[in-house]
Amino acid sequence: xxxxxxxxxxxxxxxxxxxLGEALAIAEGEVRRRGTDPGARHALVEVLLGxxxxxxxxxxxxxLVEDERPGARTLLAEALLLQGRVAxxxxxxxxxxxxxxxDRGRALLVVARTEVGEQAVATARAALEQRVGFYPAExxxxxxxxxxxxxxxxC
Numbered sequence: 193x194x195x196x197x198x199x200x201x202x203x204x205x206x207x208x209x210x211x212l213g214e215a216l217a218i219a220e221g222e223v224r225r226r227g228t229d230p231g232a233r234h235a236l237v238e239v240l241l242g243x244x245x246x247x248x249x250x251x252x253x254x255x256l257v258e259d260e261r262p263g264a265r266t267l268l269a270e271a272l273l274l275q276g277r278v279a280x281x282x283x284x285x286x287x288x289x290x291x292x293x294x295d296r297g298r299a300l301l302v303v304a305r306t307e308v309g310e311q312a313v314a315t316a317r318a319a320l321e322q323r324v325g326f327y328p329a330e331x332x333x334x335x336x337x338x339x340x341x342x343x344x345x346x347c
Contacts, residue, residue, distance in 0.1 A: 215239045230261040237267045246274030265292060269302040282306035295333065297322030301340055309347075316341040 219239045222232040233252055240249035250271035256264035265288035272281035285302035292299065300319035304312050320337040327333045 212239060212242050216243065228259075230256055230259050234261060234263065234267070237271070241267070241270050241274065244274065246271055250275055262292060262294060263288075263298075266295075266299045266302065269299065273302055273305060278306050295323065295326055297326065297333070297337055301337060304340060304344060312344045312347070313341065316344050 216236075216239050219232065219236040223229075223236050226232040233256055237249050237252045237256065240252060250268070253264060253268040253271045257268050265284055269281045269285035269288055272278075272284060282303055285299045285306070289296050289299040289303070297319040300315055300322060304316035304319060307315055316337065320334070320341055323331075323334045323337045
């Protein structure tokens with residue numbers, strides 16, 4: 193583990209109070225127990241992204257893409273964005289949107305975060321529409337997309 197990522201002190205989750213340090217320990221344990229199982233590695237990437245550990249998330253997401261795991265390209269795009277590789281993140285997210293099924297709104301949210309002005313807002317609105325069509329309106333996925341639209345609208 194990278195030195196900047198070596199310690200997770202206490203709860204580091206958001207408003208939900210989740211303990212990402214504990215989630216990391218569980219995800220790493222599952223990867224050790226289940227070996228190369230892509231489901232365990234997918235969960236690990238989600239936790240690493242939540243912690244903001246872009247470099248390690250990037251490495252793990254690249255492995256998921258190699259395994260052609262559903263949603264892997266979107267995770268890779270998020271890790272690239274976290275690493276400041278904006279143009280590459282946008283390219284990968286657009287590819288994820290075109291090729292992957294499921295929550296395509298997540299890929300559009302990555303694209304929106306790489307854009308500026310009205311284009312960013314329009315893309316975030318498209319992501320919200322995708323998520324409203326895929327998840328219940330009160331789900332945290334829809335709420336996240338609404339929040340991104342609001343944030344980008346203020347810029």
